[in-house]
Amino acid sequence: MNRDSLNVYFIMGTLNSSEPLETLEKALKARITCFQLREKGEGSLTGEALESFARACQKLCKAYGVPFIVNDDVELALKLDADGIHVGQDDLAITEFRARAKNKIIGVSVHNEQEMELAVKSGADYVGIGPIYATKSKTDAQPPAGVDFLQKARSQYPNFPIVGIGGINEKNAAEVRSSGADGVSVISVICESPNIEKTIQALSGGNGNETK
Template sequence: MRNDEVRKALSLYFVMGTPNAKEQEPLAVLEAALRGGITCFQLREKGEHALEGDALLGFAKKCQALCRLYRIPFIINDDVDLALAINADGVHVGQDDELASSVRKRIGPDKWLGVSTHNANEVQLAQSIGADYVGLGPIYPTATKLDASAVVGSTLVKDIHTSFPDMPIVGIGGISIDNFAPVLLAGADGVAIISSIASADEPMKATQAFSEAIQSI
């Protein structure tokens, strides 16, 4: 049941922090994306001018309130203390963040745990410590993450889907409305979007376009 719930939530997974919403007010971008049909939101507050302390806490609570209003999961990237403080729905960690096994112990069995992965070994480890899903990528070249790993392409998605059929997968990295389809066709349950929504002139319309295109596959 939980596995099905996770797969559904990964369909159109929006990832954003205040540095990603360069032209518009971040909360307005999030609400536009929610109205447009995102199925999950991850607050990834990293990079230049990222919020910290009370400012981050306040922003996270506002994001969480919006997600609850639209009844979609609210995930915190990397910051386990923040996730526990506001009772977020889950935590997502990368390979260079706190160990996923440690995070699972801290958040308990009920909250979702996502892990960024780049190869089969990392997926196997994530599965062994009870990750609910893996983010696989970067699928395409991306400018959002300056220290991104080597591009893996949709071929790896197919390989992981075949080798780990029970593990929900969301593809991430450089994904746009023009190139997302091969990721889903390779076996991913969904795609994670940052810039194509956060930097869009009309985030709601951009999200709607994704949502409609995904449903048509």
């Protein structure tokens, strides 16, 4: 996976925004570099409603040339011919998904050295390391780990694509990048932003004052 694609990695489902498609398009216009559909939680979409929403997200991503990743749902990813899938430690094994979906992006959430090593050896295209800071977007998130493991992972795997996740915002994104991440993965900071363009510029290292 192109490490530049992890620069500003947006994750969202219908529960994260009152107008999710509008939020996604604003984020795409503001130059997010990757999008992951993560539809989880009580009241989330299922079945045909989920597929319809996913296709609408995918269409927007294609229009802006941004990779469309599906979280966890292997069958949906295959049905839509999504650009890739992101799995956790409890999800489908990387090797099994790779066997069913050639040339697709596979991302894996890792939390320690053992999981990192397994993800790399199993053929993951990138890893998400976190939660770096406390997060409100995942009720089942592990305790925040800070940047120590991120720094160690970058030292051990200097060229492997890594994105930081968990509680990242405009104020701490620079620390995540300087600790070794190729980019930052965020949910609420974009979904709740009153100025998505400015937020994304700040997350990507800009000061929010540039004109496009």
